[in-house]
Amino acid sequence: MTAPVDVASSAIGGHALPPRFASAPEATPRSRRRRRGLIPGIVALMVAAATVGVLQITANLGYDEARTEFDAGRATTDSTGAALRQELDTLASTLGNADLLLQTDSGVLVAPAAREALSVAATDAREIVTPAEDLLARDLPAAEAKPGAFWELFAASGELTAQTRDLDDLAADLDSATPPLTTADTTVTDAGAAVLRSAADAAPAFESAHLSAKNDAVIALRDAASQASGTTLLDASAVETLVSLQDAAAQVVATEQAELAEKDGPLQAARMEVEAFARSLAPGVLLEFDWNQVVNNAGYNGSMxxxxxxxxxxxxxxxxxxxxxxxxxxxxxxxxALVAHEVGHAISVKCEDMYDSSTQDSIEKWATAWAISMGFSDDANGVWAYGYPPQSYIDAAYGCR
Structure with missing residues (x-):
């Protein structure tokens, strides 16, 4: 059995339609909420990137500044250390010469007090050398290669800052160690110069104690003493000067001994008196004497x-x-009278402009006139051999002393 058909409805046709047409499902409100959530994320990402950039720039600038200060501190420390090293080298040289000076001293001319002062000054100077050398032995920090990441840069900057403080402290210590070395060098140098001066000051008395020495030896002693008295630096030449001075003193002794050996015998005492008498007539003139049986064709039969x-x-x-x-x-x-005549020749070196020295006759007349001016009237004064001198020569001779 079939169901009855609604003809009216069928004829017309019919169909239930939705209120909207669409080929795809309608987007839900949830998808719009998701697009709105992306914006804060992007912003946050951009802020983070900017922050990292700022940190990177700041870290780089901070590192560069710290590196500049470190390099400056290292350069200052290097310079100060070089100055200290130079002062140490100078003092070492001075101390070496001081040791040589003390070793060279034979005890003949140098005053014991001056020698002791130099020894003490050298000992004191060495006490400040070791601490200064210890400062120079310290290892100086070296900056490593610049890192890349900002957190590494910050750490490296902090390390550089700490190292710079250490360098500044070391530079200050090096700088403060230099003046004492300079002072010590000056003290040792002055003490060394005093040693030489004491030897030079002793030379005249040494010369006077060895009157029979040869003139050349005495002149060498005087020259060396003059060099020693003007010494202001304690260097190798100062040591050589003391050596020369002491060698000259040894020659003074040696030549005197040789001279005395030649004059030994029964006439030695009289010869010494004659020489002393001659020197008393011509102060300031360095006299050397030789004795022989015949001089100037005279010496026998009572002649002189x-x-x-x-x-x-x-x-x-x-x-x-x-x-x-x-x-x-x-x-x-x-x-x-004869000795006075000979001294008249010798002392003419002090009065060469007072007479005519162009002829032998005038030379002998001068010596005779000088002996007369000194009160020696015996004709052995030159009158017997050369005749009486002009009064003008005698008058002039009074001015030669």
């Missing part, structure tokens, strides 16, 4: 002979040769 050689250059010096008969007849007036 003399011969003088002198030098116009500095220092005033002469060599007087006398016959043994002068000592044999000493202290007769004629011996004194």
């Amino acid at each position: 002979g003399g011969l003088t050689t002198w030098w116009w250059d500095d220092p005033d010096r002469a060599v007087i040769e006398l016959s043994n008969s002068v000592a044999e007849q000493w202290p007769a007036d004629r011996s004194k």
Whole structure:
């Protein structure tokens, strides 16, 4: 059995339609909420990136500033250390020369007090050398390669800052260690110069104690003493100066011993008196004496002979040769008069402008006039051999002393 058909409805046709047509499902409101959530994320990401960028820039700038200060501190420390090293080297050289000076001292001329002062100054100086060398032995920090990440840069900057403080402290210590070394060097140098001056000051008395020394040895002693007295630096030349001075002193002794050996014998005492007498007539003139049996063709049968050689250059010096008969007849007036004549030649080195030295006759007349001016009237004064001198020579001779 079939169901009845609604003709009206069928004829018309019919169908239930939805209120909207769509080929795809309608988007739900949830998808719109998701797009709105992306924006804050992107913003946050951008803020984070900017923050990282700022941190990176800040870290780079901070590192560069710290590195600049570190490099400056390292350069200052290097410079200060170099100055300290130079001062140490200078002091080491001075101390080395001080040791040589002390080792060279033979004890003949150097004053014991001056020697002791130099020894003490050298010892004190060495006490400040070791601490200064310890400062120089410290290892200096070196900056590593610049890192890349900001957190590494911040850490490296902090390390550089700490190292810079250490460098500044070390530079200050190095700088403060330099003045004491300079002072010590000055003290040792002054003490060394005082050693040389003391030796130079002793030279005149040493010379006076060895009057029979040869003129050349005495002149060498004087020259070395002059060099020593002007020494202000304690260097190798200062040591050489003391060596030269002491060598000259040794030569003074050696030549005197040789001279005394030559003059040894029964006439030695008289010869020494004659030489002392001659030196008393010509202070300031360096006199050397030789004795022989015959001088200037005289010496036998009671005759006396003399011969003088002198030098116009500095220092005033002469060599007087006398016959043994002068000592044999000493202290007769004629011996004194002849010696005075020879000294008149010798002392002419101090008065060369007072007479005509162009002829032998005028030279002998001058020596005779000088002996007369000194009160020696015996004709052995030169009158017997050369005749009486002009009064003008005698008058001039009074001004030669």
